[in-house]
Amino acid sequence: MNAIRLRRDPRAERAARLVPGNGRQRYDMSATPDGLMTSPSGRLRRDPRAERQRLLTTGRDGRARLVRSGLVGQMAGSAASNATVVKKIRVEQPEFFIIVVPDLPDGRLDRSDRQVLGAARKLADAGGGAVVVVGETVDEASLGQAGADRFVPLSGGSDPDARVAELVTVMDALSPRHVLLPESEEGADMARRLAARTGLGLLPGIEVLGPKQVIRPCGAGRQEWVGGLAPLMTLAPDRVPAWEGDVHEILPLEETIEGPVPASARMTVGTVIPADPATMNLGDAPFVVSAGRGVTDFASFHATVRALHATPGASRVVCDNGDMPRSTQVGASGTILDALCYVALGIAGAPQHLQGLGRVEHIVAVNTDLHAAMVARAGLAIIADAQAVMPALCEVLAAEYGEKGA
Amino acid sequence: MKAVILLSAGIDPVSGRPAPVPGEIRAIGLARELGVAQMIGLHAGPASPALAEYGGYGLTHILCLKGGETDPVQALAEAVKTHALFADGGPDLVLAASRGRGGSDTGLLPYQLAQALDWPIATDIGAPMEQTAAGQLALAQFRARGAVKPVSVTLPCVVTVPEAARCVPAFVFARQRETRVDEEVVTVHPVSADEEAGTLRPYRRRPKLISGASKDSGGGQLMVDPDPHEAARAIVAHLRALGVLPNAGQAPEA
């Protein structure tokens, strides 16, 4: 215990609270004069006025409200949350550039594009660099959210070599420290074309990316290569997280970029022809509709599959009965699917069948049995007779898309 | 048409023993489907018995460039341009696998070779398409989910073939036995010897990031004994939310 107790000096405290009012001297009792107040025994004193002030917000209807649960920032419509301006990060004088060439399928950043941008952000933030996105038109809000600082539009032709020539002019203007691409079909092709054209070192399919070293598989996937970063790198999917931090602002680029010298086109690439769902390989199909032993009306089943523009599948029992060809069998002894969505009509969901659905994310089940394994696995389960649901589906689809869809 | 097929010293991913690379086997099949009259296999490196296995798939003449392994691009480009085999007209096509299997597996060599020869390169070609113009080759570029992009390149060109191509030629053991594997010593002068300094070690499997979308695995929406039409509308709405069905009004593409 302290031998000498601190004594309060009420006069001095009052004097410290004196504020000049208009004309008259006033005391502001809510102001804490010298930081935190301690009691004579050395304990912190509560300041109920200041605490109340901190909890006070303006509610949706303009009335003053006290929010006691610490949720001031989350109160929907509260003046406090409206007032917080979204602060964008600006990278104005970058030390270096990192170029990202996203795939932009349908003009939007996809999952792997965001991951590459996340990786670029990581490399840029380690040394004060800026991330430059080079690609066809894309909306700037999503780019800033994904962590980009600059955007350079490309003209986008059908000749990959012309695209490479454009990229080379951008690289010449910016002399980037690294160029990152996704190891997707288009990104992988572009990275290798760039590497062959510029003679820069390429490290494709990187699985671990650090500030000083990268790891990539090689030797038929039996070995891995560990070493330093290269000027050109492509990232394997789902290895580096996307940028989750604050939004970056897309600033205009100071450097000027000249157009490339047009070269004679030696190659043209047409637009994608999607596979015909009715005949495509079951293992590649994105959307499969399958029949199990609960389906007896196969004419109706085929009509449903056509109406949904799906690829037909079947359980083993159906194939054994000869109702569907063996090539449509889904499961351990059939095809393992890589589909996005699977519709199971009258399938119980035996383990051997479920093995074929390993990578399928979304399942819709139609079954009369509430306790079937397939129903437990489904995101949408309909407990009904498949023979009744299938014609209803055809009718609903025909009504929505007109005769063309049915 | 004359074609050169690039062969690499591939290994089997499971056993680690020398084995043909799937993309190179399919390259032989694609060359046949394109109606190539004469095929020669080129390998930058010493001859090895495993190479004869390609003969079983129909590539019965293989030339190995011993000493070329220090700079394979230079050795192969030299051979394609000036080798005595092509005295009566050079090859129109160079086919290779999209990815090697057993080396650095970057898939970069065909691109570098195309650059050295100043030929165009068409990648991930899985099948020929209907030929329209002379001096041009119409090919089908294989994309994910069975989609195809039509590609047209001017000859001569380099073509890479992915593992997903379905043009696997039949294996005939008798042909493997009559395969000619020649070896020739070549000298190359590697210009840039700045090998990326790195170390090799056994592969370690690392977990991937978890996909945020797989929340559908059980415990979803349940409808017990609904009216069939109500059920059908629920299914259509659910499929549309997943993006597998086009929106109402716009007819799905045929």
Ligand SMILES: Cc1cc2nc3c(=O)[nH]c(=O)nc-3n(C[C@H](O)[C@H](O)[C@H](O)COP(=O)(O)OP(=O)(O)OC[C@H]3O[C@@H](n4cnc5c(N)ncnc54)[C@H](O)[C@@H]3O)c2cc1C
């Ligand atoms: C070694 C081995 C390998 C196998 N490999 C495979 C495989 O690769 N693929 C495979 O599919 N199977 C495989 N099987 C078979 C598997 O074990 C099951 O027998 C099979 O999957 C069951 O098929 P099912 O669900 O269509 O039929 P059932 O098990 O008979 O289920 C029929 C389901 O339909 C429901 N139903 C009945 N009537 C209606 C109606 N009117 N409307 C709606 N629903 C209705 C029932 O409630 C039931 O849930 C394998 C088995 C073995 C031993």
